[in-house]
Amino acid sequence: MFQTFRNAWKIPELRNRLLFTLAILVVYRLGCAIPVPFVTGSALTQMFSNGNMLTYLDMMSGGALSRCTIFALGVTPYINASIIVQLLCVAIPSLEAMAKEPDGQQKIQQITRYVGGGIALVMSIGYYFVVRSMGALKYTSGAAGIFCALVIILSFTAGAQLITWCGEQIDDKGIGNGLSLLIFASVVSHWSSLYSTVTGMLTRAAAGEPQFYFYLPLLVVLALAVIVFIVIMTNAERRITIQYAKRVVGRKQMGGQNTYLPLKLNMSGVMPIIFASALVSIPGTIGSFLNLDPAEHPIWSAFFNTFNYTSFAYIVIYLLLILLFNFFYVTIQYNPVEIANNLRRNNGSIPGFRPGKPTSDFITRTLNKITMVGALFLAAVAVLPIILGNLTGMSIQLGGTSMLIVVGVALDTTRSLDSFMMMRNHKGFLG
Template structure:
């Protein structure tokens, strides 16, 4: 491993990419420490201790939301916008045709930016009213309230757009997926709360609840099992044997060798987890922004409270969305008909299946099976901590999602590094 890092630093291009990625992440963490004007972050501490969906947004922003800093919204607006645009791409033929054009992805990326700005504006307005209702505004009186509102909302929107641009720069000039790495940095930086959680378990155990002495090692074992599951899912693949027919070109005989088509068990990485958690949190986030009183509006309070991450409805919807997004991403990345046509053009075939439709049908069935298995494993690791937290009363509901994202992004980034090393005939991280 140390030799691999030494080889990586010897490659100027890879070294520059690593340094650039690190520099962007440092800028992001600095932005998470710059406070927004006219807001007292200490006044919001109690609000984020209630365990509602704002706690989830705070986790995704690395604690910046609770402190009301420049990057308080993080990449959540961009993620929500990406979900909307990708779903519209499937539903609207014009967008689907645009995606197939040579520069279609760049146009869709531009639409994502504009949509992300709109979502950021909506979230910023909602968060401003939360701040105002909590009495967290300072140095504001009389006509200065409108000016303060404009400054706060504009700062939140500008911060969200800036961090989205930083993620795109990592995609272009750095290593790994920019948005995923920013979320990774947010979660890792917020894991100081792990000490608080462990201390809380020990405190409850010492106060006459000895079962918590058993829960703590159980959580450690479950975390290790979850890491192993994610690593196995990420590296596991189904290899379909491909045979190439022999052909004579001039005086040379070409082909005749066997190869294989690798189909990853978890082809979409952690994106289904990120997208599912972002989408299922929208109703609860709206409820948190509105700050609905239980006595005044019991129906609306009950409705939004059912979408809290500790509710069973949240578990069911979260599970279904992970499955749906897993299939959605596989459908976007793999076209069995196109794969079958490419094999036929290159005189390749799958043993036991005729070229054309029989081959595409076999690839489709295989993809459906491995996608289902991968999605079930992914959903189980994400949902089990929520179920365990609800049954034991421990606040570990977000632990499974955090762990999946951190391990998944680390593996994806390692794979990107490995591809750079392999292109230069070095032994890679995963080799």
């Protein structure tokens, strides 16, 4: 990976793209440090130290949510909008037809922006009431209170839309994977709390809990093992042999070679975990926004507490959503019938299977097996740290998710740079 970045830096075009991407990331991190007006951030510390679902949203924003900055909402509104629009494309035929048009993806992306803006507005209003209920506002009544509310809500909404624009600029003028790189920067910056976690474990060990002397090196070994496991599983693929028949075109004989159809084990990357986390966090986030008294609203309080990320129900729902979104993403990306038809049109076939339906059935069965293994891999990385954290009492529930995001985005960025360098090195052959 480091060799790839070193080689990319030697190419002027790629160096400019890397510098542009770095500049956008710097702007993003600066926005995560600029607080919105009229808010006292120190009053929110207790709310984000209780281990509720806002902890996940705070990680996705790089700590901007707990500090109440202009980028407090992070990429969560756009991610939720992407989930909604993609599900609607499957459910509504007109949207599905629009997505297949030549400029359909641009229209879908525009719709996603509008939906993301609406979600950002709703989340901004909800977060304003949370900040208000925590006593973190300077003005809460009269004309000053109304003006304060408008400034805070509009700042959060505009910040979320600006983040979306920054991600699109990285896609257009940078090295790609714009939103993924912003999430990467947020997660890495959130790892700055690792020092306080280690010192906290050592303090507890010195205070009479010697098991933490064993837990600390164990966590280091597990972290290294998880990184190796993620890299191996992310790069793993199933290669289906494709054989092309010989044919004569004019005086030339074409075809006759063998190639393969690569099916990656983790085709959807980290997106199923991000989508599942965003979706399962909605009830807990609403509960945090409402801040209900358990004595007055016992039923609703019990319902929202069910979605606390330490509960058994949360683990089960989280796991099922990861499986669902992984299959959903693979279904969108791969159409076995279309692949089989393309092979038949190009005189290609899979040895041992007739062209047409037998080929598509074989590809479907293979995809289902690979998708299930990939989904179980994602679920294991995301869920096992939650279980381990519940058993040991350590706050590592989000460790697997954040590690998968960081490693996955790093590998995707490396592949993007390799693609850019390959296009440059073969520019004379391509045109």
